Amino acid sequence: MSYGKLFLVGTPIGNLKDITLRALDTLKSVDIIAAEDTRQSIKLLNYFEIKKPLISYHKFNEMERGEEIIRKIKDGKSVAIITDAGMPGISDPGSVVASKCIDEGIKFEVIPGVTAAITALVYSGLDTTGFIFKGFLPRENKDRKEFIEDIIDRRETLIFYEAPHRLKKTLSFMKENLGNRRISICRELTKLHEQILRYSMDDAICYYENNEPKGEFVLIVEGKSLEDIEKENQKIWEELTIEEHIKKYISEGLSKKDAIKKTSKDRGLPKSEVYRYSLDI
Template sequence: MSGKLYLIPTPIGNLKDITLRALETLKSVDLIACEDTRQSLKLLNHFGIKKTLVSYHKHNENGKSEDIIKRLLEGQNIAIISDAGTPGISDPGAVIAKRCIEENIEFEVYPGATAITTALVYSGLDTDKFIFVGFLSRENKDRKETMNSLVDRQETIILYEAPHRIQSTLSFIREVLGNRRIAVCKELTKLHETILRGTVDECIKYYEENAPRGEYVIVISGKSKEEIIEEKKLQWEELTVEEHIMKFISEGKNKKEAVKLVAKERGLHKSEIYKYSLDL
């Protein structure tokens, strides 16, 4: 009979944020796989947990996952933890979960600390819908592609960033998304936790005058409905009504659908627009 895998969140700063259930399981498993053994030892020593640790990080995740699968099939119970937060969310864990599914090995994911939701609620921005991006690519082409795909999204956007890149990333956000409302959350749950709310320009100015330190979560407001309506208006303002109808027809709409969409965008009754479609 195979063992069981546990994916266990660890505190993102304040050690008191670990759950009783997480501690019970960490004490009971045969092995703990962690990103940095030195970092994890601090946590385990604090709670008096002595276990065999193996290194499991993004650079060895694929190879180590096979070793962990082998141990699980031999009957060992194993916990996966990251340095901070939930395994599998911008941290190792997703690969081993997929392998367990393929091998029909039971695994359990524990709820717990994550910087995503903490920063989102702190931001004061819309919490109904959001997009989590993680860390932007260091390659300019890739990160531009990612950011361009978010330009017209109405959801709140959340991303992680390191201190040495925070200024360049804020400038990049300004360039692609404009001067939106954002919150820059630093060192969440730690002693020097700081939440900076304002526009992108205001935050850029702040970090020109204050050296960035610690780990960051950036929360960015989505595009508002008013902005989307205004942009659509600019797109058709120079078109005649006939050209506007033909624009939608060229995009695959039939004449009836095109008339309905033009009427909606121009704030007119369908019967008024229909007259312009008769000769098309």
């Protein structure tokens, strides 16, 4: 039996002209298009005069509709999955069906497109050599606290999505837990009212005290600075004796020789002086 094929197709995040020629060719060639919101996707398809059967595929029917899509592919049909905007599987439905295809040995193809996270990261002017994409923050405070503790000490640039009605609360939460870091707030990317704000966390909170958030947001937050890490380490070291400092590094797996060397560097002391405190260790 010859199977059909699944296509995960990236679509524009705002400006319809950002669609790729390959995406258009794919949408025109498949048998069925599975859309996150058929009412939204029909606008895109009508704009490019694409007439194909549409079925809904969203987070509330992802499991059962995913099984249906797999059955159609096994029957020889080709299916394209699209979301309201951007890449399927990135904070949107798509990854479940892709995983099912892998489990069942069904081929699928990813058709690249615009992604809001990367577009915003480049706009931000912050470090792009290392970044962590975290999507939407959990809604419950307990879950948020656990979520933020996992990344609070990371030096990579942090990327989040947020809805307008939760933006103010999220900015306050970030300031409280991450400090007054630099943040780039990207709104309505590629659309008519696109806006890029580059602030400190304090200034961002102040701005939205006088401006009501509208549209969809991508937040790009500066990672923890080396200076802040060194300040925190300095505070820890000040609370330890030199002997305790050496023992701390040994407990972390360093040899005694390397622990002395690190302690010497941390405290700005000669190794010979630090060595005297290691004699009884």
